[in-house]
Amino acid sequence: MATRAISRAFGRRFAWGWLACIPLAFVIVATWGFAAHAQDEVVAADVQVILDNIWITIAAILVIFMNAGFGMLETGFCRQKNAVNVLTKNLIVFALATLSFWAMGYALAFSPGNTFFGYQGGFFLAGIGAEDIVEGLTLTVPVFFLFQVAFAGTAATIVSGAVAERVKFSSFLIFSILLTAICYPITTHWVWG
Known part of the structure; x- marks a missing residue:
């Protein structure tokens, strides 16, 4: 009888799976509370690093979502038969940009070197x-890398809009690999390196 009343109260809009989230949320909040209680004294500089x-x-996540927006924009400008290809291209380009910037681009942009590019490790x-x-920031390297790779991938995605339906995929x-592994990092080194 009680389940029937609950079913009527929630109607079809409410999925029963959401009820499982209530105890899960309680466990998460309780765990955080105990963890916060057991911590040492927090220093203001540590809080600044965490907040930054x-x-x-x-x-960086917003910039990465911008790539999805560029994909939708390009799809709207292309013929219907090429819509899937354009979206696939944007997804693959961002993945390749991430790999090439990880392999080579970050080192060329931010490692010590000369005024043209960095070449000493990384x-x-x-x-x-x-x-x-x-160095010079309050950011950890993985967060800084994510931020920089988001812009490197966006640079390649912007170009993909200009050449949609006009260039071979390969x-x-x-x-895109050359842009994000060599060209973009060298320019980045000139400005921020």
Whole structure:
């Protein structure tokens, strides 16, 4: 009888799976409370680093979502028969941009070197730990990398809109790898390196 009353109260709009979220939310909140109670005293500088990293992570995620927006824009400008190809291209280009920037781009952009590009280590992010702080900033290297790779991928995605339906897929992938592994990082080194 009680389940029938609950079913009528929630109607078809409410899925029963959501009821499982209530105890899960309680467990998460209780765990956080106990963890916060057991912590040492927090230093203001540590809080600043944490807040800066959270903010830059949110900003990087928004830039990554911008790639989806560019994909939708390009799809709207293309013929219907090419819609799936354009969206696939944008997804693959961002993945390749991430890999090429990880392998080579970050080192060319932010490792020590000369005024043209960096060349002293950092390829494949070798020797860089998750807790390392970027020199001159209050950001950890993984968060800074995410932020920078978001813009490198966006640079390749912007170009993909200009050449939609006009270039071979394999040629554009090669161009994207070269752009995000060499061209974009060198320019980044000139400005921020």
